Amino acid sequence: MTDRRATATERHFLQTLESYRKGSISRRDFLARTGLGLAAAAMAGAMPGLARQAWAQGSIGDRVVIATWPNYHAPESLEAFRAATGAAVDVNVFGSNEEMLAKLQAGGAGWDVVVATNYTISTYAEQGIIEELDLSRIPNFDPSAFDARFAGPGVIDGKTYAIPRNIGTTGYCVNTSELDGATPATWKEFWDLARDQLSGRAMVHDYQLTAIGNALKYYGYSFNSVDPAELADAEKLLIDTKPHLFAINSDYQPSMRSGDAAMSMCWTGDAVQLQRDMPEIAYVLGREGGELWSDFFTVPASAPHRDAAYALINFLLAPEMAAQEARFHGYPTGDRRVDALLPDEMRNSPILYPAAELLNALEFGAAVTLTNPERAEIMARFKSA
Amino acid sequence: MRPALRTTLFLAPATAWLLFMLVLPLLVVVLFSFGERGAAGGYVPAFTLDNYANLSARWTAFRNTILLAPLGTVLCLLIAYPLAYHLAIKADPRWRTILLILVIVPFWTSILIRSYAWIQILGGNGLPRLIAELGLGRPRLINTPFAVLVGIVYGYLPLMVFPIHVALEKIDRRLLEASADLGSPPWRTFLQITLPLSLAGVATGSMLVFILLMGEFLIPQILGGGKVFFVGNALVDLFLQSRNWPFGAAVAATLVLVMLVTVTIYLRAMKRLSGGRDDVSMM
Numbered sequence: 001m002t003d004r005r006a007t008a009t010e011r012h013f014l015q016t017l018e019s020y021r022k023g024s025i026s027r028r029d030f031l032a033r034t035g036l037g038l039a040a041a042a043m044a045g046a047m048p049g050l051a052r053q054a055w056a057q058g059s060i061g062d063r064v065v066i067a068t069w070p071n072y073h074a075p076e077s078l079e080a081f082r083a084a085t086g087a088a089v090d091v092n093v094f095g096s097n098e099e100m101l102a103k104l105q106a107g108g109a110g111w112d113v114v115v116a117t118n119y120t121i122s123t124y125a126e127q128g129i130i131e132e133l134d135l136s137r138i139p140n141f142d143p144s145a146f147d148a149r150f151a152g153p154g155v156i157d158g159k160t161y162a163i164p165r166n167i168g169t170t171g172y173c174v175n176t177s178e179l180d181g182a183t184p185a186t187w188k189e190f191w192d193l194a195r196d197q198l199s200g201r202a203m204v205h206d207y208q209l210t211a212i213g214n215a216l217k218y219y220g221y222s223f224n225s226v227d228p229a230e231l232a233d234a235e236k237l238l239i240d241t242k243p244h245l246f247a248i249n250s251d252y253q254p255s256m257r258s259g260d261a262a263m264s265m266c267w268t269g270d271a272v273q274l275q276r277d278m279p280e281i282a283y284v285l286g287r288e289g290g291e292l293w294s295d296f297f298t299v300p301a302s303a304p305h306r307d308a309a310y311a312l313i314n315f316l317l318a319p320e321m322a323a324q325e326a327r328f329h330g331y332p333t334g335d336r337r338v339d340a341l342l343p344d345e346m347r348n349s350p351i352l353y354p355a356a357e358l359l360n361a362l363e364f365g366a367a368v369t370l371t372n373p374e375r376a377e378i379m380a381r382f383k384s385a
Numbered sequence: 386m387r388p389a390l391r392t393t394l395f396l397a398p399a400t401a402w403l404l405f406m407l408v409l410p411l412l413v414v415v416l417f418s419f420g421e422r423g424a425a426g427g428y429v430p431a432f433t434l435d436n437y438a439n440l441s442a443r444w445t446a447f448r449n450t451i452l453l454a455p456l457g458t459v460l461c462l463l464i465a466y467p468l469a470y471h472l473a474i475k476a477d478p479r480w481r482t483i484l485l486i487l488v489i490v491p492f493w494t495s496i497l498i499r500s501y502a503w504i505q506i507l508g509g510n511g512l513p514r515l516i517a518e519l520g521l522g523r524p525r526l527i528n529t530p531f532a533v534l535v536g537i538v539y540g541y542l543p544l545m546v547f548p549i550h551v552a553l554e555k556i557d558r559r560l561l562e563a564s565a566d567l568g569s570p571p572w573r574t575f576l577q578i579t580l581p582l583s584l585a586g587v588a589t590g591s592m593l594v595f596i597l598l599m600g601e602f603l604i605p606q607i608l609g610g611g612k613v614f615f616v617g618n619a620l621v622d623l624f625l626q627s628r629n630w631p632f633g634a635a636v637a638a639t640l641v642l643v644m645l646v647t648v649t650i651y652l653r654a655m656k657r658l659s660g661g662r663d664d665v666s667m668m
Contacts, residue, residue, distance in 0.1 A: 099626055102624065249611055370425075377629070379626065
């Protein structure tokens with residue numbers, strides 16, 4: 001695209017603009033033919049504050065591939081990125097960090113940005129899967145705007161490998177109209193309801209960390225336990241519950257919305273999105289505890305479009321853009337600059353910002369769970385049971 | 386050019402393909418199956434039989450596959466044969482091409498998208514709701530073996546229809562006329578002439594469907610909701626989630642072995658059934 005831009009004279013630009021207006025070329029062609037700089041300049045009015053950076057970053061190619069989670073990005077933010085830079089965002093959605101790790105380990109996944117959870121960062125850095133970030137290329141990142149508790153896992157030996165994105169909890173959502181309006185409050189109730197009153201209607205994540213972790217909570221063990229005896233108890237509970245489950249799947253919104261499922265392990269943002277349309281859905285943080293997490297933007301060492309990766313991360317970190325994303329996905333970003341831009345009902349939401357006594361019981365996922373062979377095998381046995 | 390040299394030259398591409406795309410990868414699978422899982426996953430060279438000793442941990446997946454793959458094949462056959470028969474023998478020749486194209490049309494859309502459509506049809510707001518409104522109870526269809534079988538029959542039917550259609554179309558119509566002239570009722574003509582002459586198509590279609598079904602993972606994943614688990618799903622999990630390559634390799638090698646045995650038994654049976662004719666025992 002650099003070459004094309006160099007030849008894009010003013011007359012050529014006007015001709016192409018005319019073709020675009022007449023509809024004989026697509027907007028994408030229009031952006032490609034006229035060149036990034038001119039396109040960004042034309043957008044300047046529509047995107048104050050962003051166009052300047054897109055201009056400065058120059059040509060970044062026409063695509064960027066991001067590995068991320070379901071229901072995690074507002075389509076209009078990615079569209080805005082394409083409009084501002086000419087790079088279309090390919091979104092690959094995953095159900096677990098383990099699935100991402102497997103693809104990364106096999107090499108050449110072709111991803112430019114990977115959204116990874118706190119407990120994976122140290123392993124990724126150790127194995128050379130991700131690389132230290134050049135913070136000068138991410139001017140929208142302000143470390144002082146983040147709580148050290150959430151941003152900490154991204155920094156290893158003083159080097160920043162990962163930029164905090166969203167934070168949240170893992171609880172469960174339940175359709176209270178199926179329970180005569182009663183709202184459960186513990187993980188014990190989750191597993192008991194799944195095997196009794198809500199048999200055939202409950203869903204468990206296809207994800208070892210939360211599926212096993214929350215089964216461990218049934219007995220009051222640590223969410224991160226790798227103790228063989230405790231894991232054996234969790235496996236027994238999982239296998240015992242399996243025939244009663246509706247499905248094992250990390251993309252549970254469609255089933256909750258259609259009413260096929262009445263209860264599911266659930267992340268903050270999905271709870272917000274579900275509750276927006278179905279007020280009868282409650283979000284429960286088990287009193288016994290469970291998971292508190294922060295996600296990060298990382299750039300794999302194998303990223304084919306590194307410039308575009310930095311551009312996308314920086315673009316999405318701009319406070320206005322991050323706030324727009326947060327309004328869509330319903331996760332707190334952990335960025336104080338963004339919190340200030342959120343509407344009151346989000347800032348006061350108990351789902352986004354749970355009460356202190358519930359938060360205190362939660363644990364961050366531990367790095368050992370990512371690579372622990374016993375947890376991996378228990379999850380696989382649970383699924384194949 | 387001497388004939389032997391010419392033959393060698395012509396066969397070289399296929400030989401190279403088989404060597405690099407089949408034999409070598411299979412050897413790697415077998416080699417890996419004796420190794421150990423690395424600390425963070427993957428493969429570490431070793432020599433152990435633990436992976437094979439551990440196979441019973443995937444017994445349910447093998448059982449589901451060994452039960453549902455043949456069942457799916459038989460269902461496909463039962464639905465495909467009358468359809469192919471109608472297309473090849475009964476249908477008006479003017480319509481035949483259009484009808485055949487209609488059988489292929491679903492293949493123009495990705496199986497993934499078509500399976501997602503089945504989620505809607507079999508999900509609570511689809512067929513079960515319709516059945517409930519007819520006052521016949523509210524059955525649970527999605528995420529059951531039934532849903533997986535529906536997906537299998539739907540996805541694999543064309544693979545069964547075409548070989549049978551081709552075999553039926555090749556039958557010399559004078560044989561059918563002769564049979565009728567000699568006083569056979571139609572059912573007897575079918576059993577003694579048409580069916581035996583179409584067995585080659587049945588064998589090919591069944592092989593195609595069965596072999597692919599043994600490795601199937603997408604349909605159980607989407608329509609089984611992680612509750613109807615095939616060996617294919619176990620493999621996807623072992624390589625793409627728990628990253629236990631050696632155990633995955635052992636499961637894969639075992640699957641290949643199970644398939645070799647079943648296919649051999651099946652072909653022997655077909656050969657006996659058709660009286661030892663060569664066109665049936667094509668493998």
